[in-house]
Structures are given as C-alpha cells and as structure tokens.
Amino acid sequence: MAEPVRNYQTRAVPGVGVDAAIDQGLRAYMIKVYNLMGLGLLITGLVAVGTIMLATTTDPASAVATLPNGDMLTSFGYAIFGSPLKWLVIFAPLAAVLFLSFRVQSMSVSAAQTTFWVYAGLVGLSLSSIFLVYTTASISQTFFATAAAFGGLSLYGYTTKRDLSGLGSFLIMGVVGLIIASVINIFLQSSALTFAVSAIGVLVFAGLTAYDTQNIKEMYFEGDETDVAGRKAIMGALRLYLDFINLFMFLLQFMGDRR
Known part of the structure; x- marks a missing residue:
C-alpha cells in the first residue's frame, strides 16, 4: 500500500551524514514530518475509540446483534461490522491513500494535508474492529511497545552513517x-x-521504518519552494504513518490477548 508513495519525485541531497544540529532547516523539516505523522496517529486513535463506543452497547434493549464473545452491537455497529457496508469501511482507506499518493503533486499543501487527515480518520474507522477481537489492555500495551520500537528504529535511520538505500528493493519485495x-x-x-x-x-516494517526515515531525510533540499517542501513533509509523514500502523498490527498478532 505504501508503494505509490515511493514514486514521489524529489531532489535528494547526496550522503546521509547531515548534522541536524547545524542544519536548522533539516531539523525543522523533520520535526514537521514527525508532527504530521503524530497528528495522523492521534486522529486514527480518536476515531477508532469513538467508533467502537458508538458501535457497541451494554444495554440489551439497544442491541441489534450479539457477537460470539458477548459484545452487543448497536445499529451503527452492525452497519459497519456486519452489513455489506463493512467492505466500504475496509477499502475506503486504500482508495484515500492511493488518491493522495498519485495526486499529491497537483494538490495544494492544504488539500494534501486535509486528505491525509481524512485518510487517518478512515483508518481509525477500519481499525476500530480490533477492539472486538483483542482486549483494550493488550491493545494499549502493543501501542506503547510499537511506539518505543518505532522511535528507536527511526532514530537509527536518522543518525546512522550507513547507507540503507540498498535495503529498499528487498523490503518492497517483502x-x-x-x-x-x-x-x-x-x-x-x-x-x-x-x-x-x-x-x-x-521485520519488514522495522526495516522500512529505518529506511524510510533516512530516505525522508535525504528528500530535504533547502532550496525547495514552500509548497514543494510542504508536500514532501506530508508524504514523508504518510510513509512513516504507514510503517507505524503496519508494525503495530503485526505486533498485535503476537502481543494481543484475544477476548
């Protein structure tokens, strides 16, 4: 799903040893990327929690369906989890990310950013179903474990002097x-x-986290116009967002306690 993002045309700065303490422009650019990614994750989390609260009930009188694990669904919950509408919920995020990836160069920065927020919300709607499968405690634990792993891997990708570009094709094949x-x-x-x-x-998305961070760092060019730099930051945030979400979902299959 992240592949179209990698076709985004940029002017790369040769080398990977840029000193962020000296290059204030690079540091500001990377902070913007991380802030956009973090806000995207926040939107996803809020939408997921809000959706599951609206989709389930403890009042039998309000329930229209009961799942095997005992969860009772409201009419809204049945619509997004049990009716054909669930396919729209599942595939809407894919449509949004493809639209953003292929159209970003012709979009304004504000339009691209809005599309990213919409995409993050759609992912939250789609991922809300994990609360029906796993306990809330294990979801929280997995999230914090993912955040710690992602932080370390991204820091490595940002600071390492090793050229990780050779991993790109291998990871995409993965x-x-x-x-x-x-x-x-x-x-x-x-x-x-x-x-x-x-x-x-x-393993694949751990590698992609480090690889993408280094690649996003190299995308920075101090001579970029404001709009170009803004679109680069949004696409960089999208790549890291996808790495985080996928790493979280794969870890959840190991760490998640089923209900």
Whole structure:
C-alpha cells in the first residue's frame, strides 16, 4: 500500500551524514514530518475509540446483534461490522491513500494535508474492529511497545552513517510477499502461515521504518519552494504513518490477548 508513495519525485541531497544540529532547516523539516505523522496517529486513535463506543452497547434493549464473545452491537455497529457496508469501511482507506499518493503533486499543501487527515480518520474507522477481537489492555500495551520500537528504529535511520538505500528493493519485495501470503491464507486459514506472516511483517516494517526515515531525510533540499517542501513533509509523514500502523498490527498478532 505504501508503494505509490515511493514514486514521489524529489531532489535528494547526496550522503546521509547531515548534522541536524547545524542544519536548522533539516531539523525543522523533520520535526514537521514527525508532527504530521503524530497528528495522523492521534486522529486514527480518536476515531477508532469513538467508533467502537458508538458501535457497541451494554444495554440489551439497544442491541441489534450479539457477537460470539458477548459484545452487543448497536445499529451503527452492525452497519459497519456486519452489513455489506463493512467492505466500504475496509477499502475506503486504500482508495484515500492511493488518491493522495498519485495526486499529491497537483494538490495544494492544504488539500494534501486535509486528505491525509481524512485518510487517518478512515483508518481509525477500519481499525476500530480490533477492539472486538483483542482486549483494550493488550491493545494499549502493543501501542506503547510499537511506539518505543518505532522511535528507536527511526532514530537509527536518522543518525546512522550507513547507507540503507540498498535495503529498499528487498523490503518492497517483502511487502509484496506479505500481501500475497496474506491473501493465500484467507483460503488456507493456516495458523503456521499466520505466525510466519506476522513475524516477517514485524521485520519488514522495522526495516522500512529505518529506511524510510533516512530516505525522508535525504528528500530535504533547502532550496525547495514552500509548497514543494510542504508536500514532501506530508508524504514523508504518510510513509512513516504507514510503517507505524503496519508494525503495530503485526505486533498485535503476537502481543494481543484475544477476548
């Protein structure tokens, strides 16, 4: 899903050893990227929590359906989790991210940023279903574990003198392999394949976090016009956002306690 983002045309600065303490422009650029990503995650979290609160109830009189685990769904919950509308909820984020990835160069910064917020909200709507599968405590624990891992990996990607560009094609092939294996497992329902996909997924998106951070850093060019720099920051934030969300979901399959 992140692949179209990588086709975004930028002017790269050769080398990876830029000193952020000296280059104030680079530091401001990276702070903007992280702030945009963080706000995107906040929107996703708020929408997910708000959705599950509206979708479930403890009042039998308000419930229109009861799940095997005992959760009772409201009419809204049944619509987004049990009716054909669920397919719109599932695929709407994909449509939004593809739209942003392919149209960003012709969009204004404000329009691109708004599209990113909309995408983050749609992801929150889609991910709200994890509260029906995993306990709230394990979801919280996995989130903080993901945040710690992501922070360390991104810091490594930002500070390392090692050129990580050689990992790019390998990691993208890994993402493609994960997608294919996940589709196959829809039919096989193999627990062993599920475990393998989850383990490989954690490794792939851990690598992508470091790789993308370094690549986003190299996208910075102090001579960029304001609009160009703004669009670069948004697309950089989107890439890191995707890395975080995918890392979180794969870790949740290991750390999550099912209800």
